[in-house]
Amino acid sequence: xxxxxxxxxxAFAAGILFVGLCLLCEAIVGTRVWRMRAWRxxxxxxxxxxxxxxxxxxMAFFTNSSIHMxxxxxxxxVLMLAGGAELGLVRGRLTSPLWRLTWPxxxxxxxxxxxxxxxxxxxxARSAFLHHLLGWTFIGMxxxxxxxxxxxxxxxxRSGFALIVVTASVMLFCDRDVAPVFGHLSPLAGVExx
Amino acid sequence: MExxxxxxxxxxxxxPYARRVHAVSLIGPATCAAGLIWAILxxxxxxxxxxxxxGLWWLLFEPPLLxxxxxxxxxxxxxxxLISDLEAGGATTR
Numbered sequence: 186x187x188x189x190x191x192x193x194x195x196a197f198a199a200g201i202l203f204v205g206l207c208l209l210c211e212a213i214v215g216t217r218v219w220r221m222r223a224w225r226x227x228x229x230x231x232x233x234x235x236x237x238x239x240x241x242x243x244m245a246f247f248t249n250s251s252i253h254m255x256x257x258x259x260x261x262x263v264l265m266l267a268g269g270a271e272l273g274l275v276r277g278r279l280t281s282p283l284w285r286l287t288w289p290x291x292x293x294x295x296x297x298x299x300x301x302x303x304x305x306x307x308x309x310a311r312s313a314f315l316h317h318l319l320g321w322t323f324i325g326m327x328x329x330x331x332x333x334x335x336x337x338x339x340x341x342x343r344s345g346f347a348l349i350v351v352t353a354s355v356m357l358f359c360d361r362d363v364a365p366v367f368g369h370l371s372p373l374a375g376v377e378x379x
Numbered sequence: 380m381e382x383x384x385x386x387x388x389x390x391x392x393x394x395p396y397a398r399r400v401h402a403v404s405l406i407g408p409a410t411c412a413a414g415l416i417w418a419i420l421x422x423x424x425x426x427x428x429x430x431x432x433x434g435l436w437w438l439l440f441e442p443p444l445l446x447x448x449x450x451x452x453x454x455x456x457x458x459x460x461l462i463s464d465l466e467a468g469g470a471t472t473r
Contacts, residue, residue, distance in 0.1 A: 192440035199445040206406055206453045213402050214465055221464045228457070358442050 190247050191362045198357035200236050204229045205350035212343035226275045234268030237261050256302040263291035285337070288330035296323030308369035311361050319356050322349065400465050407454025414446030 207229040211219040220226040240261035248254040267287040273279035299320030305313040326349050333342050363375045370377065418425050425441050426433045 188436040188440065192436055195440050195442045195445055198442075199449050202410070202446065202449050203453060206410065206449070207457060209406060210403055210457065210461060214399055214461060218464055218468055219461070221468075222460060225457070225461070358446070 187246060189362055191360050193243055193247060194357045194360040197236060197239075198354045198360075200232060201357065202351060202354035204232050204236075205347055205354055207232075208347035208350055209344060212340060212347050216338075220275075227272060230268050230271035230275060232268075234265055234272060237264030237266075237268055240264060252302045252304075256298040259298050260295050263287075263294045267291040282334065282337070285334040286331070289327040289334065292323045292327035292330055296320045296325075296327060299323060305371070305374075308366060309371045310369075310374040311359070311364040311366040313374075314366040315356050315360050319353060322353055322356070325349065326353075396465055396468065400462050403458050403461055403465065407450050407458050410450030410453060411447050412450075414443045414448075414450060417446060418443035 211229075238261070240257055244254055244257035244261060248257055267290070270279060270284040270287040274284055297320070299316050303313055303316035303320070307314050307317050326346065329342060329346050329349065333339070333346060336342060363377050364370070365377065421443070422428055424443055426437045427441060427444070430438060
């Protein structure tokens with residue numbers, strides 16, 4: 186009765202795409218206009234926090250090894266931490282800008298978890314390729330968010346970050362359980378199911 | 380007859396707002412268009428086109444449709460009120 190793992194990836198991709206579009210909009214119009222309505226200020230931090238929360242059932246029901254469980258659990262923790270910190274900053278409960286460092290931490294942990302828990306080479310199958318690509322993309326995002334913590338008003342950094350988030354969602358949309366990547370599919374990966 | 384000299388051209392303050400309004404209003408439709416193009420390029424990923432024999436999950440999770448839905452939700456729930464705020468901001472600046 187459970188959906189395939191690839192479907193869960195697509196659902197998360199949709200959520201991440203929404204967050205990316207919101208970030209892009211905020212970069213275009215500026216934080217002052219973006220926060221003219223109170224609900225909008227909480228929008229993408231809440232979605233990010235919610236995605237972190239939803240990663241727990243994914244960890245419980247969709248992981249088939251300890252290393253997968255640790256990876257998904259660490260994503261859930263850091264996404265909830267970063268989303269929660271952003272909510273605290275928007276609300277004014279948290280005042281130190283150092284809380285923004287939770288984003289580079291989240292991306293560094295996520296990227297490392299992606300790279301560590303994918304034990305197959307790049308061209309083993311599409312999912313392996315995407316794990317490597319997403320892992321390195323997330324490490325790049327850690328650097329961008331680190332720069333954003335120092336220069337939060339930089340238009341280039343903000344729009345660049347938003348576009349990388351959108352790109353990450355595209356990568357997740359490309360995921361399939363067993364599928365070739367650029368014509369490569371290891372016979373050990375199994376039979377392409379659809 | 381008197382011909383006044385114009386020594387400074389008044390700056391159209393609404394122009395940056397107009398550009399932002401255009402940019403924001405394009406994001407939702409562009410996302411929908413991306414989903415539609417994907418559906419045209421890979422119609423087999425839309426199980427609604429051939430629903431017979433498909434399970435519930437395959438009918439629920441259709442990636443090109445998810446992209447279109449995100450685009451529609453974004454355009455209606457986020458972009459539309461944001462554009463009205465931007466226009467109000469532009470009007471007060473003018």
